[in-house]
Amino acid sequence: MTLTNEDLLAISNLLDIKLKPIDQRLTNLEAEAGNLDNRITNLDNRITNLDNRITNLEVHIENVTDKNISLLAENYVPAARQFEKESYKIEALQADNDIIKKVLGEHSEKLEKIS
Numbered sequence: 001m002t003l004t005n006e007d008l009l010a011i012s013n014l015l016d017i018k019l020k021p022i023d024q025r026l027t028n029l030e031a032e033a034g035n036l037d038n039r040i041t042n043l044d045n046r047i048t049n050l051d052n053r054i055t056n057l058e059v060h061i062e063n064v065t066d067k068n069i070s071l072l073a074e075n076y077v078p079a080a081r082q083f084e085k086e087s088y089k090i091e092a093l094q095a096d097n098d099i100i101k102k103v104l105g106e107h108s109e110k111l112e113k114i115s
Helices: 005-114
Strands: none
């Protein structure tokens, strides 16, 4: 049995009808894949931007912040040592001040008794 051209055309039309939904779904999948590619590209760009920002922050911390902290520490430690070394003078001045107050009070009492 041989198929005629009409039979082949009918089979072709049936296949076209049956395959049309599959073709449409494939077209939709291709469009969604394109959208996913765009979203992945956008995510890659955002990640690259974040990497750049993090690198800039690391460089800033290393070159500016760490340097400033080192400068502060270099200046603070000697000053703190000097303050610690001289703190006994404050205690001595307070003791002298207490003695002066006491003597001044005694002298005031004596002057009041004389006058």
